[in-house]
Amino acid sequence: MSAESTPEPGIPGESGTTDEAGGGGPRRRSGGRRRRPRARRRGVMIAAWTAAGVVVLGGTGLGYVYVKLNGNIKSVDIDQALGTDRPTKADNGSENILVLGSDTRSGANKKLGGGADDGSARSDTAMIVHVYEGHKSxxxxxxxxxxxxxxxxxxxxxxxxxxxxxxVMFNSAYTTGGAACAVKTVESISGVRMDHYLEVDFSGFEKLIDELGGVEVTTTKDIKDPDSHLDLKAGTHTLDGAQALGLVRTRHGVGDGSDLGRIQLQQAFVKALVDQVKDVGLLTSGTKLYALADTATKAVTTDSDLGSLNSLMSFAGGLKGIGAADMNMVTLPVRYDPANPNRVIVEKAKAQQVWTALRNDRPIPRTATEGTATGEAAGVVSSS
Known part of the structure; x- marks a missing residue:
């Protein structure tokens, strides 16, 4: 059966994939990095890493609304789709989670993502989270x-x-075949088994930040990007949902205007967000707790193993001991494509150091990312 004849709901087939979304269109060979007419509202995955944590902090206090919260969670059966031809699962308690952000062109996301309300979707941001044995880092x-x-x-x-x-571009995997094809692609290029899958959408991310009361960050430089509607002076800010969304999707406000610079902003922001969620004082009100849990469970799509409130709470319970200081965040080692400055190419030898470390449940060596493309946005944003 072809991709065109049976598309996954909300996932366009190959015929809907352009070079911008990762298809096989002609590769541009102009000399400089082009400025795209308008920055697309990129899918933001980082709330997914903390959404489960918001749920678990409520503990048994969520029991009276279990049915409603359980019904909020959407799940996909990755294991059935991929079958048994996959990397070996680790047996020491470590876990790998593919966390994606979906840029869905429908519903509440239409005003955030732009474009037609056509139900199409892209994943423009991806993080592979490796939780080490013992779940302390x-x-x-x-x-x-x-x-x-x-x-x-x-x-x-x-x-x-x-x-x-x-x-083709990495994000074409999700555009082409949804969550299962994204997981398949990650496992193919890394040789690392993905134990779980988490996805978050735009509207859910923005609402979650607002329910948290904002997230505090410090900017060391002014950030102004009309494409992402972000205008921040250097200093400490408590970002609301719209500002947070602008921060993690800005490309032209910092660094060299590349996706790599945007990733550095995201990594700094997710650390601030993780520590904010771990602040139990935010969750002392039962009403606020319910609002957070309701928003978080609506925001995420999970693999079927995490597709119930009990499973999600159990999973998140294993992450409670991990704070921002316990997270080592890196970018896949890449270099700019000399044929097209808007694309990057994997530095295979260095990337192999990353994948080998994850497969063996070891820290990623510093040599894996030394001398690779960075986007020149390091240190622009930090948690306060």
Missing amino acids: ASVVSVPRDTLIDRPECTDTRGGTHDAATG
């Missing part, structure tokens, strides 16, 4: 959406098959 590997990769043949969660493709 984690490494997080950001994968740039613009990374050129070889996408494997895959089957989506409706049984539709999608052909392999060479030299």
Whole structure:
């Protein structure tokens, strides 16, 4: 069955994939980095890492609304779609979670994502979260959406098959075949088994930040990007949902205007967000707790193993001991594509150091990211 004949709900088939979303269009060879007419409201995954934590902090206090919260959670059966031809699962208690942000062009996301209300979706941000044995620390590997990769043949969660493709953008995997194809692609390029999948959408992210009362960050430089509607002076700010969304999707406000610079902002913000969620004082009000849990469970889509409130709470309970100081955040080692400055190419030898470390439940060595492309936005944002 072809991708065109049986698209996954909300996921366009191959015919709907352009070079911008990772398809096989012609590669641009102009000399400088082009400024896109308008920055797309990129999918923000970082709330997914903390959404489960918001739920678990409520403990048994959520029991009286269990049915409603349980019904909020959407899940997809990744294991059934991918079958048994996958990397070996670790047996020491460590876990790998693929966390994605979906740029869905429908419903509440239409005004945030732009474009037609056509139900299409992209994933423009991805993080591979490795939780080490003992669940006291984690490494997080950001994968740039613009990374050129070889996408494997895959089957989506409706049984539709999608052909392999060479030299396409990483985020084309989700656009082509949804969550299952995104997981398949990550496992193909890394050799690392993804134990879980978490996805968050725009509107859910913005609402979650607002329910938290904002997130405090410090900017060391002015950030002004009309494309993301962000205008921050250097200093300490408590960002509301709209401002937070602007921060994590800005490209032209900092650094060299690339996706790599935006990733550095996201990594700084997620650390601030993780520590904010861990502040139990925010959750002393039962009304506020319910609002947070309701928003968090509506915001995320999970793999089927996490597709119930009990499972999500149990999973998040294992993450409670991990704070921002316990997270090592890196970007997949890449270099700019000399044929197209709007794309990046994996530094294979250095990337292999990352994947080997994760497979062996070891820290990622500093040498893996030394001398790679960064986007030149380091230190612009820090948690306060």
